[in-house]
Amino acid sequence: MGVIEFLQVSEAIRRMLELDYDPREDRLLECSPEQYSALGEQGYDTSKRWFVISHSGSEPASETRGELRVIDETERDMMAGVADGVFDETEATGQTFASFRARLEHVSNQMPEIVWKQGGPREHPRMAATVP
Numbered sequence: 001m002g003v004i005e006f007l008q009v010s011e012a013i014r015r016m017l018e019l020d021y022d023p024r025e026d027r028l029l030e031c032s033p034e035q036y037s038a039l040g041e042q043g044y045d046t047s048k049r050w051f052v053i054s055h056s057g058s059e060p061a062s063e064t065r066g067e068l069r070v071i072d073e074t075e076r077d078m079m080a081g082v083a084d085g086v087f088d089e090t091e092a093t094g095q096t097f098a099s100f101r102a103r104l105e106h107v108s109n110q111m112p113e114i115v116w117k118q119g120g121p122r123e124h125p126r127m128a129a130t131v132p
Contacts, residue, residue, distance in 0.1 A: 012082040019069050023083035027054050049073040070125040
C-alpha cells in the first residue's frame, strides 16, 4: 500500500469512527428529495448520490446536536472497501470483537499515531434531523 492509499484508509477509519459507522448496506438510506434540496442549498453537488446513516435500517440516526449524518457515494464506496479490509485484518487476529466499532478501534490502535495527527477536521454536510 502506497502512502496516498494509507492516508486514504486512515481518513476512512477516522470518519467511520466519527460516524459510528456500521458497514451493513441497509444502514445507508438515500437522501429524500427534501434532503437533496438542503444539501444543494449548502453548495454540495447533488448530481451525485448522498446517503443518511441509519442505526435501525429505516430511520436516520441523528447526532446529539440534532443533525443527520450524511455521506456521499464516493465516501460510501471507500468506507465499504476499508470495512472489508478491517474485517479481514481483525479476523486474522483470531480475537473476538463485540462490534464493528471494536474492530475499527483495534485497527486504528495498530496504526502509527502520526496518522491520527495529520490534517484537521474536514467539513462535512450538516443537515437538521427535521429535514424529511
